[in-house]
Amino acid sequence: MEARKKILIVDDxxxxxxxxxxxxxxxxxxxxxxxxxxxxxxxxxEFSPDLIMLDNIMPKMSGWEVTRILKNDPExxxxxxxxxxxxxxxxxxxxxIEGFELGVDDYITKPFNFSEVLARIRSVLRNHELIDQxxxxxxxxxxxxxxNEKLLAYAxxxxxxxxxxxxxxxxxxxxxxxxGFDSCQLEYSRLQKKIDELQEEYRKLKSxxxxxxxxxxxxxxxxxx
Numbered sequence: 001m002e003a004r005k006k007i008l009i010v011d012d013x014x015x016x017x018x019x020x021x022x023x024x025x026x027x028x029x030x031x032x033x034x035x036x037x038x039x040x041x042x043x044x045x046e047f048s049p050d051l052i053m054l055d056n057i058m059p060k061m062s063g064w065e066v067t068r069i070l071k072n073d074p075e076x077x078x079x080x081x082x083x084x085x086x087x088x089x090x091x092x093x094x095x096x097i098e099g100f101e102l103g104v105d106d107y108i109t110k111p112f113n114f115s116e117v118l119a120r121i122r123s124v125l126r127n128h129e130l131i132d133q134x135x136x137x138x139x140x141x142x143x144x145x146x147x148n149e150k151l152l153a154y155a156x157x158x159x160x161x162x163x164x165x166x167x168x169x170x171x172x173x174x175x176x177x178x179x180g181f182d183s184c185q186l187e188y189s190r191l192q193k194k195i196d197e198l199q200e201e202y203r204k205l206k207s208x209x210x211x212x213x214x215x216x217x218x219x220x221x222x223x224x225x
Contacts, residue, residue: 006029009024152199
């Protein structure tokens with residue numbers, strides 16, 4: 001059974017907090033609340049949310065300040081990648097771009113429509129899950145690359161020993177041995193050619209790939225345009 005997604009709502013307007021708590025809880029989300037930015041930062045540590053819904057204009061600490069801390073402060077490194085949807089009474093493109101550059105994943109401008117809010121929540125969670133899966137796959141591929149490098153180094157060592165053996169004057173000179181030895185040489189040559197072809201193809205693919213972090217930044221830029 002899939003775990004219920006946890007959403008932290010940080011807003012000083014109590015009516016907004018209670019409304020979202022009621023609606024999102026009915027839809028199966030686990031909801032935690034905070035009345036200002038500083039309390040929100042404490043709740044992040046206690047609650048470890050999957051998504052933060054954050055008002056921008058609040059007493060004590062603005063949503064931008066909270067975002068800056070979450071995305072950059074080593075104390076919150078564990079939560080750097082938690083997606084953020086920011087509420088804002090402003091519809092200024094410049095302000096939104098600044099928020100995206102800080103690390104906000106999406107914006108909802110007040111007054112808001114709950115159907116739109118829900119659609120944006122699901123979209124951000126889905127995109128974050130996709131990015132998370134890509135990062136895990138990238139890590140797995142990196143481990144496979146390390147293993148492949150070790151195997152290739154071992155294969156190179158074996159090939160050097162084999163070539164040295166080929167040049168040895170002490171090899172038996174009977175026909176049966178020579179036939180088996182020639183067959184082994186031929187198979188080795190085919191294997192080496194295949195390894196060279198695969199390595200060349202790997203280098204071509206590697207030169208064209210985009211790291212997940214770069215892809216994530218490009219997606220963020222696309223949102224802000």
